Amino acid sequence: MPKNAGVSRSVVRRLPRYYRFLGELLKKGVTRISSRELAQLMQLTASQIRQDLNCFGGFGQQGYGYNVAALHKEIANIMGLNKLNGTILLGAGNLGRTIAKHMHFESNGFRLDGIFDVNPQIIGQTLNGLVIQDAAGLSTFCEAHHPRAAILCIPKEVAYDSAKELMALGVNCFWNFSHYDLTLNFEGAVVENVHLGDSLMTLCYQINAYYADEEEGGQPEKAN
């Protein structure tokens, strides 16, 4: 059993942030860092960093700290960024096109192999060197290329059916931007939902909480 079996979601969610900060340090030429220094930089406690890292192994050295380059590489390995997951994008509307152009798939563990849409006006256009294909050809494509993951930038009305269809074709990992919650009814799928609207509403709540406190004369509370 690998040591990283059963690592809690909270820890996993922090890994990419560690990875980013270590990448920055690496670029700046920093070669070593202690958990205390990194904690100060990232607004965390040193304890948390040490404990997080020790879920996967002891990467540091007593009296020295952590080697930035080595730790950066280790975390990439832990997240599996080195082997690229073949991926298709469904829905080449505004959002889909931006995701295709904006994301650095290769440095995040993915490789975009195909883009699909149902709109005849869009089909045939080129996006990032890939021709947008008719979604009708999904099945043929999957049999040939066996993509592992799909990015869903499609309306919520069709999200459920599309995801089910993809699973039948052997694709069961989803980066889901549709407003449909793939949380339920998808036993055996690996899902990461992105709800930008939720994020915006959360901000709205925080803003109101902040200014409500201010208007009452009290000190605005520090966000927790």
Added chain:
Amino acid sequence: MPKNAGVSRSVVRRLPRYYRFLGELLKKGVTRISSRELAQLMQLTASQIRQDLNCFGGFGQQGYGYNVAALHKEIANIMGLNKLNGTILLGAGNLGRTIAKHMHFESNGFRLDGIFDVNPQIIGQTLNGLVIQDAAGLSTFCEAHHPRAAILCIPKEVAYDSAKELMALGVNCFWNFSHYDLTLNFEGAVVENVHLGDSLMTLCYQINAYYADEEEGGQPEKAN
């Protein structure tokens, strides 16, 4: 002191999801729902739903449950979606333009009042009925319109300086899509970071964990 002072972040993060599900129920014409039914629908425990809602007040009735329309409205109030926060968008590149077109600001507590960029080729174009302005005019605009929030779709190199400039102009709420972490060095700001890359890497981790277990012959673990 309002009852919602000091509500934990975990609860706040669930509010938008409640809001979405209740909205769906409302559209379907469902008038009442019990915490048990809602829990089943949302993949939560009934206890959690009741406890979450009771952070803000007792919206239900014993023996009856919750009135869907009333609860939906209450949550909108709690999040402050009724009064719109004046907002500006910085950076009208791919991502910025998509955010401007794709988000329903008005139903999420915001109103997009201005769009700014530094690229002369973009300045002057129209986006969602707003003319993209030269970022040099930010100060003048803020003095006139007093936007409360800013959406940052700008490169990480300029994120820190831009945010500091905005705060000096009285804008201290940020929806941050730049790869710079506004977590630190921004005491007194309300920040919601969106790191799509982090989300993607998290998915990568989950995929590897899932297939690693499978290859070892064991049952793929249920995502926790």
Added chain:
DNA sequence: TACAATATGATAATATTATAACAGGAGAGG
């Protein structure tokens, strides 16, 4: 009107997560 069924809100119990404490290994300097 009485009674069974239902469902909340509050409280208690449990589980999870984060922080602090500490023992001991490694580096640095004389």
Added chain:
DNA sequence: CCTCTCCTGTTATAATATTATCATATTGTA
């Protein structure tokens, strides 16, 4: 070589968050 300081990995403690329990109120029905 010895000592002092630094810093990790681990264990212990504290803080949060989630789930279960229970008293009580309302609905629906006969």
